[in-house]
Amino acid sequence: MPTPYRFAGEGPHAVKNATFFGVALFQHLAEQGRPPDLLLVGTEGSSWDYLEDFFVSLNLDPPPGWDPAFRRLEEEVEEGRVSQETLDQVLGHLGKSLGVQVAGLVLPNPPTPEEVHQRFLDRLQALYGQQGVKELHLDITHGYRYLGFVLLADALVLRHIWGARIFLHYGGLELRQQEAPVVDLGLVEGLMTLDEGLSVLKAVGDFRPYYSWTAGLAEEAERAYLVVETNQQQEVARLLEPLRAARPPLSHPLVHDWVVGVLEGFSGASFEEKLLNRSEFFWNRGQYFKAILLLFEALLVAGVKRFLPGQDPLNYEHRMEAREKLLEKLATLGGAAQEDYDLLRRVRNAIAHGTRPQGADAQRAVQSLEELEKLYRRGRDLFHRIREVHP
Incomplete structure (x- = not known):
């Protein structure tokens, strides 16, 4: 019994009658532009005989060779053991009638999520390789409930590999009164975009x-x-x-x-605090190049303000002067202030220029994350010591 599916919009063209929602979706997308290629995913026990609805709902004549192939498919559906070989033959005929590439994927019944993931991507790779497609339209109306979640998760991966946009479609059978509304899931694509933006921000600060x-x-x-x-x-x-x-x-x-x-x-409240805050932001994300360089710059600005009063910390010459004098001035702080600054300076130079670190202690710092972290913490503590008595 066909179901009238109502897509967004008004008038008779917004309603597509089909027994299988995939047929209604294909017709809807075809009217928006070029008819899409199809990849039909199901199990050995799925109702693959519903494929005949493409001819019924779209008023198409089956091509030569369809009838014997489809009869064989019906027999296998009745026995609950549809084979990939039989399905491929049927879909080859269907693709000729629709004028698009039609492929299928037969999974075990029931499939494990791991099988869905691996075989779905295997099939897409065989069909489209690395070039991929620019749009993926997922019909999540039918099948095991978890099947759509796995396909969506795989599609999220393909957003990065192929740059593909993802569209989700759900035919609201359980919402049917006179018609079954097609639920607009554009919100989900927006949330996926939001998630990706947050991921970039969290990972690299962009x-x-x-x-x-x-x-x-x-x-x-x-x-x-x-x-x-x-x-x-x-x-x-x-x-x-x-x-x-x-x-x-x-x-x-x-x-x-x-x-x-x-x-x-x-x-931050001051120039040097901004530098230190950004340094810590990148350190916490494993971006050691930026973290070390920004920490050293924070020390220089703090040093200008404390040891060269009246000088402009944004002035390049003044900061270079501080860089030359800071090692001597740090002696007034006592402890290991001079040693920590000197080591940080040598490590900073090696990281910034890609040169060989000067000294065995600097060599250890760039070759061991544990030693680099110790140096970073000492440099951060030195920053606070420099600023302790600054007005």
Whole structure:
């Protein structure tokens, strides 16, 4: 018995009558542009005989060779043991009638999630290789409930490999009154985009995807990110402020408050605190190159303010002067201040320029994460010692 599926829109063209929702979806997508290729995923026990609905609902004549192949498929459906070979023959005929590539994947009944994952990606690789496709439309109406979740998770991976957009479609059979509404799951794609933006932000500190993909603030985010990455600390607070207040539509306050907290790591009450906060942000993410360089710069700025009063910490010459004099001045702090600064300076130079570290202690620091972490913590402590008595 055909079901009238109503897609978004009004009028008779918004309703597609089909026994199998996949047929209605194919017709709907075909009317939006080029008819899509099909990959039909099911199990040995799935109702593959519903494939005949493509001819019934679309008013197509079966091609030569269809009848014997389909009769063999019906026999296997009745026995609950549909083979990949039989399905491939039937789908070859169907593809000729539809004018698109039609492929199938027969899974064990029931399939394990691992089997779904591996064999689905194997099939897509065999069909499209590394080039892939630009859009993936997933019909999650039919099959085992967990099947759609695994296919969606695989599609998320393909967003990175192929750059494919993902569209989810659900024919609301249980919502049917006179018609079954096709549930709009565009929200899910938006949430996937939000998740990807948050992942980039958390991993590398790049907030541009979060704001440009989900809030339409690409230009504002680009300007702010440029001053952060080029270390124009005098501009950071001003350009980050509009972003703190601009919450993307799908970003709940629970999420956006976390983002604002991350942005705080790029700011600070003073220039040197901004540098240290960013250093710690990158250190916690394993970006040691940025972390060490920013920590050393924070020490220099703090040193200018304490040991060269009246000098401009943003002035290159003054900071170079501090770099030359700081080792001597640190003797007034006592303890291992001079040794810690000298070691950090030598390690910083090696990391910044890719040169051989000067001294066995610097060599150990760049070859051992444990030793590098000890040095980082000592450098951070030295920063606070330098600023302790500064007015």
